[in-house]
Amino acid sequence: MDVNNNIKSTAPLLGEADFPPLVICGEKRQGKGEDSYFCSLEAQGGFIGVFDGSGGSGARTYPEFGGRTGAYVGSRAAAEAAMEWFREWTVSADGDAPEAKAVSIEKLKNKIDAVLGAYHKMTASSSGLRSSLAKEFPTTFAGEVILPDEAAAEKMRVCFAWSGDSRCYMLDSAGLHQMSVDDLSIKDAYLNLSEDAPMLNVISASHSYRINERKLKIKKPCVLFAATDGCFGYVKSPMEFERMLLTTLAASTCINEWREKLSEAIDGAAGDDFTLCVLSFGFGSFERLKEIFAERLKRLEEDYPSSEVTDQKKTRERWENYRKEYEKYQ
Amino acid sequence: MNAYTMMKYNVDLVFCIDATGSMKPVIETVKDNALNFYKDVRAAMEEKQKSINTMRVRIVMYRDYYADHEDAMMTTRFFTLPDEERDFEAAIRSITAFGGGDEPEDALEALAYAIRSDWNTEGIKNRSIIVVWTDASTHQIGYASGEPNYPRGMAQSFSELTDWWGDEEMESPFIRNNAKRLILFAPEKPYWTEIVNSWNNVIHYPSAAGEGLQEYTYHEIIDAIYNSI
Numbered sequence: 001m002d003v004n005n006n007i008k009s010t011a012p013l014l015g016e017a018d019f020p021p022l023v024i025c026g027e028k029r030q031g032k033g034e035d036s037y038f039c040s041l042e043a044q045g046g047f048i049g050v051f052d053g054s055g056g057s058g059a060r061t062y063p064e065f066g067g068r069t070g071a072y073v074g075s076r077a078a079a080e081a082a083m084e085w086f087r088e089w090t091v092s093a094d095g096d097a098p099e100a101k102a103v104s105i106e107k108l109k110n111k112i113d114a115v116l117g118a119y120h121k122m123t124a125s126s127s128g129l130r131s132s133l134a135k136e137f138p139t140t141f142a143g144e145v146i147l148p149d150e151a152a153a154e155k156m157r158v159c160f161a162w163s164g165d166s167r168c169y170m171l172d173s174a175g176l177h178q179m180s181v182d183d184l185s186i187k188d189a190y191l192n193l194s195e196d197a198p199m200l201n202v203i204s205a206s207h208s209y210r211i212n213e214r215k216l217k218i219k220k221p222c223v224l225f226a227a228t229d230g231c232f233g234y235v236k237s238p239m240e241f242e243r244m245l246l247t248t249l250a251a252s253t254c255i256n257e258w259r260e261k262l263s264e265a266i267d268g269a270a271g272d273d274f275t276l277c278v279l280s281f282g283f284g285s286f287e288r289l290k291e292i293f294a295e296r297l298k299r300l301e302e303d304y305p306s307s308e309v310t311d312q313k314k315t316r317e318r319w320e321n322y323r324k325e326y327e328k329y330q
Numbered sequence: 331m332n333a334y335t336m337m338k339y340n341v342d343l344v345f346c347i348d349a350t351g352s353m354k355p356v357i358e359t360v361k362d363n364a365l366n367f368y369k370d371v372r373a374a375m376e377e378k379q380k381s382i383n384t385m386r387v388r389i390v391m392y393r394d395y396y397a398d399h400e401d402a403m404m405t406t407r408f409f410t411l412p413d414e415e416r417d418f419e420a421a422i423r424s425i426t427a428f429g430g431g432d433e434p435e436d437a438l439e440a441l442a443y444a445i446r447s448d449w450n451t452e453g454i455k456n457r458s459i460i461v462v463w464t465d466a467s468t469h470q471i472g473y474a475s476g477e478p479n480y481p482r483g484m485a486q487s488f489s490e491l492t493d494w495w496g497d498e499e500m501e502s503p504f505i506r507n508n509a510k511r512l513i514l515f516a517p518e519k520p521y522w523t524e525i526v527n528s529w530n531n532v533i534h535y536p537s538a539a540g541e542g543l544q545e546y547t548y549h550e551i552i553d554a555i556y557n558s559i
């Protein structure tokens with residue numbers, strides 16, 4: 001099994017991406033991280049996707065995969081399936097048939113099912129445990145397919161897709177928006193930072209699951225993110241995750257420096273493996289990206305002062321205001 | 331000012347140990363396993379940089395109400411580890427295997443005691459873990475309810491005990507759904523099979539009190555305990 005943690009790029013993405021996909025990732029146990037990702041930028045469209053193997057239900061180890069856990073293998077298998085699916089889509093999208101250009105999340109699910117099913121057949125032997133907790137190769141997924149909007153040059157067509165608690169985000173001048181809805185028993189992003197809510201839906205070879213999808217036209221300029229919960233799950237409020245994105249951007253002089261600073265910031269906070277994939281559109285330059293979000297950071301500091309982050313009552317009140325914009329697209 | 335949340339776990343363990351006569355050949359191994367179990371959970375969590383705030387452990391030792399009367403059930407308070415490690419070890423070491431009468435034992439009553447433990451619900455991340463070591467099947471719950479020392483307020487049926495455990499749709503009144511794990515080192519006999527088939531968050535290693543457990547399987551169990559699901 002190849003581990004496909006690589007960036008495959010960079011044809012002239014729609015001619016409009018500001019930089020190749022940015023990937024920020026880290027693992028808590030070197031070489032044993034259970035996150036994976038796949039990003040690609042092609043002339044027909046772009047894809048960013050993250051996968052987070054579920055360590056609790058996927059704790060079984062497989063001799064067939066070098067003693068790796070189901071969580072480790074599952075996240076990589078699903079990323080591999082996404083890569084195949086996207087590659088096939090780019091080929092079909094080159095044709096003239098309009099239906100071939102359509103993004104089908106059902107086909108992505110079929111592809112993931114085929115790969116996980118094949119892995120399942122390879123590993124038919126049991127670990128000796130019987131468990132109502134265990135799943136075969138469980139993994140979350142959050143991904144975004146980005147296409148040009150031929151009818152309106154100032155917009156893009158984006159298909160947001162997810163299973164589990166990994167998230168799709170969009171950042172524009174109005175702030176950070178969570179585009180996915182967590183497959184958790186609690187949907188409130190602030191409350192979920194202080195509750196260990198069980199996951200209600202996750203990709204696996206052994207249990208039925210769904211891939212949620214939402215297709216929207218998004219106005220440029222904006223930045224798109226796909227993130228595993230290690231990125232956003234260890235801040236005191238969703239406002240702090242946006243502040244982390246913006247303060248590291250403000251302190252950077254180029255895209256690589258932003259990647260480094262953001263990676264350091266997430267690594268300093270995270271108690272888990274983390275993976276964040278980023279694509280930005282319509283800014284034209286890093287300077288313009290910084291300029292637009294400097295304004296947004298100023299407003300964020302005014303509306304949600306960083307001096308108040310330890311005041312739970314005020315944070316709760318401010319979250320109620322912040323979430324109106326944050327959840328606008330849900 | 332700190333904008334980040336340090337996730338600290340409060341881990342509670344309840345060890346249910348069958349101390350009937352048939353356990354004599356394995357009881358010392360079970361005691362060693364119980365003493366090592368919490369250390370292994372702690373080590374695995376620390377290796378994955380999951381910080382432990384508190385760790386506590388209590389013992390529910392059980393036999394058979396009908397055959398063993400006042401020796402049928404012994405429960406301890408929670409010992410806080412590592413501060414009360416010596417007390418905990420002394421309590422474990424004091425267990426002796428005897429009695430039991432017929433082959434099924436009153437393990438469901440022991441599970442009921444365990445489920446209704448005074449779990450730590452403080453903080454964000456909790457783990458409420460019950461571990462059972464036995465070589466026998468279980469009586470129906472209430473099998474010895476006519477005995478004078480049988481506890482009052484016990485679940486009246488397996489169905490009621492199942493409600494005490496709860497599930498995703500109906501939260502248990504006693505143990506948090508996302509925190510709980512039930513680990514069974516027990517044979518494939520009634521009611522262990524029913525439990526793994528119908529209760530959530532259960533891991534069953536089918537054997538007599540964990541005999542023959544391979545190291546990689548043991549690690550799988552430990553990893554499933556502390557990781558989120």
